[in-house]
Amino acid sequence: MTFAWKAAGLSYNRYLSIAGRAVRRSLKEDKRIVAERRGNLDLRFSKWQGGKQGEAKNLADAQTAAAAEASA
Template sequence: MSAWRAAGLNYINYSNIAARLLRKALKPDLRAQASRRDDSHIRFTKWINGKPEKVAEKI
C-alpha cells in the first residue's frame, strides 16, 4: 500500500499537496510563475449504472 493511501488520501489530494509544496520550494522568481498554475478545479461525479447520479463536490 502506498504512503498516500495509508494516510487516507486519494491520488488527486496527494498530487495537489505535493504540487503545492513544490511550488513553495521554488525560488521567488519561479514561484510567481508557478503559482498561476495553482488554481484548478475538479468536480467529482458519482456514477451508478452508467448514469451520473449528481455532482458531488467541487475541489
C-alpha cells in the first residue's frame, strides 16, 4: 500500500510542510499570525568533502537557485 503523499511524488518532509501551512492558514487571524511566525525556519547546510566541512549555506537560497537552474 502506497501513501498518498508518496504516490503524488512528494517527500515526507515536503508533505508535512504543505499540511502545516494549510493548518496555519485555516486559523483565526490572531492565532494564525503567531503560528506563522513559529513556522519560519532558517536552515543551513554544508557539504563535507575529504573529511572537511565546506561553506555553510542557507537552505532556502540553495533551493531557489537549484529551481532556477533546473528551469533554465
